[in-house]
Amino acid sequence: MLPSHPEPAKTGSGLGGAAISRGFLIAVVVGYLLVLLAGPLVAIVLEAFDQGLAPLWAALTQPDVLHAFEMTLWISLAAVLLCTLFGTVVAFVLVRQRFIGRAFLNGLVDLPFAVSPVVAGLMYILLFGQQGWFEPWLEAAGIKVIFNWPGMVLATTFVAIPFVIRELMPVLQAVGLDQEQAAHTLGASRWTTFWRVTLPSVKWGLFYGIVLTFARAMGEFGAVLVVSGGISGRTETATLFIFRALDERQQVAGTGVALVMAAFSFSILIVMELLKSRTQEAAQ
């Protein structure tokens, strides 16, 4: 489901010997990339620094902004925890076990990719909001899911479910059973086998999945917008803050936070690329 990770070319030749058409193609592609990616990035840098460094720093260190970053971080960590723990179990079950309904379960894993973030938020409102399926029990227990952080964690977890599973499965498959079976023969318990044999051999794939999950969770917007109510200082994540700040004419704060998130995405990208090459090395 997730696109794979190839390396750039090692060959130099290409379509048509003519250097002109080669140069032209490269120019077209690079140009497209520039217009699509670089232009907007430059614009946002300029906008954030519009009034200079000091106002930007002041805007970024406001209590609201710091709290929003905190919320984003905790919610993302919670989502990563849930997705990794359960994702590993699901991947393991799907690869190592055979049972009726396995294909169906496998298909389920891809569903979050097909769901729009607003629909993800709607789902949880329909379950936990007024007139929701679980509302009577929650009301009795005094638990608030919607307009509160549990709803946001749930929604963020949902959108990120497939990543760990889909990264782990092929690696688990490739690694095969030999080592595990060897460990069993030598008398290792199930847990020891998993911890000392299986996990280390799939670790790069697992890390890559975790990083993807983290990136996805940090950037989540639509689902948390619907589920949280955007209560500043309480249920506002970084993305929700940006949305609100732009409405409040806090142009510098809004674009500043957006820039921070963009910079963060770049670092995630670097980590992703490093992990990709490790995964490939490990596969060889």
Next chain:
Amino acid sequence: MRMKGRIRRGKEWFLSVVILVLALNSVCVAASENPTLVLGGFTTPREAYGKAIIPAFQSYWKTKTGQNVMFQESYLGSGAQARAIISGFEADVAALSLEGDIDKIAEAGLIKHDWKGNAKKAMVSRSIVVFAVRKGNPKGIHDWADLSKQGIQILTPNPKTSGGAMWNVNALYGAALRGQVKGVAKGDATAARQFLRDVFKNVTVMDKGARESITNFERGVGDVAITYENEVLVGRQAGQTYDYVVPRSTILIENPVAIVDKWAEKHKTRELAQAFVEFLWTPEAQRMFAKYGLRSIDPAVEKETTKLFPPVEDLWTIEYLGGWPAVSKNIFGPQGVYIQVMAELRR
């Protein structure tokens, strides 16, 4: 290498769990230490509450009781906020754009007292519907009739979620019915409807709330934004340099406030909420409203601040259109004028 990796991973898990538990704890603890009041407002008085009234109330309360009151605020389109409160957003106090939205909350059973019962009928602030135009008014928009000119691009919010949007439509339609729009005869409902349609044909963006609408206008979109007077004034305070036009005839916007019984009882903040709502009617708070562009409901403060607000030739209230219940049905109901006009425009 494997050992290190395993230990590192184990540490990572452990650390994440610890951090998570601590974080959850801190969130819960912070919430329980100080009394907290949750305010659900509409988009426009963000600054008035956030920058002035709430801090003033906090120091007032501290002086009076020694407690530090924390506030949690949310500002959405009035209709959207009403629905959020009904759906479970636990606002102790609702400060919305129009009576009708608070009525919705009352009808859903969350407000049990007669919230309109006091002398001021629960209104805390006023404004009027005006046009925000580009500096110098290059398109020459001076009154309602100019909005239906060819090629004018209008911004007005979406009545589905925004209270301001509903006020705008009412003002437009009402002014037309009152014979205050050039080319529309007084009392001619068909002509007024046609005028509504002509204006909405020129609408290019319909945002979720009045605030979003004016900020879009500030970004260079459109020629004119139909909006609250106080949005324009607040925008100007934030450095914007647009002009605004007060039409000859416009509607008096009155914004209500009410304690939401269900949530106030749940949080045991009734006393605090009551004090806050009453604070809103003090001259101090009313002056702050005026500072942020809202006309006062207090006659004394109104006289003080009259220089800030241009007079209106023909100022009328929602009663002219039959009050909010009639408006909800005749203009915004399923067979309402506005709904029908929008359906026609889409074909």
Next chain:
Amino acid sequence: MTQGQRTSPWGRWGLRATAVTFLLLMIVVPLAAVVERGFTDGLAGLWEDLHAPAAMDALWLTLWTALLMTVINTVMGTLTAYVLVRYRFPGQALMNALVDLPFAFPTLVTGVMLVVLYGPQRAVGGWLQRQGIEIIFAPAGIVLALLFVTYPFVVRAVQPVLMELETEQEEVAYTLGASPAWTFVRVLLPAILPAVVTGALLCFARALGEFGSIVIVAGNIPGKSLTAPVHIFGEIEAGNLRAAASISVLLLGLSFLLILFVDWVQQRREHRSVAVSV
């Protein structure tokens, strides 16, 4: 490959139960809630919601902007994959890494970037506006946002296939005097077509549900700048949960079908390559 687990079946069942419960609770139950709400008043109710003029306009806008964008990104994505695989030039590794950027980028930030660059107040946007070209609050902005967000799909789908293909056939074609275009159409395209289609379908499916970038860039005018996800959001805020659920059901159904199709195409390719290598 069988389990060969000599451990207790209890452990095996425990794992399976956890996996199944997790997926059921997190995926099936919430989606069922949406479907149930959409069908509150039966098929008639759903149909009525879908037929509302605003809903139909939104769906139509979503479909054609997604389609247009998919066509553009398929062409550019394939070209990009080709350039990255067959050529070598300075900055190539960087470019290859950048292709993944949209995966790591928050969609809202994408929208903010576009508004900042193409909004009427900026140099670029202002100039465009004077030429009468509308980007923000118009379908062009929507397409731009979608182009950014789905860029990697086609590239990453085509790249591995291109890499596996050997260049011999192409080189033979040139030696025989074929033009680059002919070579592309007759030699390359058939081989990479399933991958291109997969990438395009993923692109399209992703675009159907896109929200974060579009809600900032689009303008809420039905038929002109209101896409289905943004419309659903509006319905949620307006309290029309049944209508929101109905349109969601349609979007879900579409995306789900697309993904099923993609899986099928991928499986066919695997079978074919297995058959070939045998």
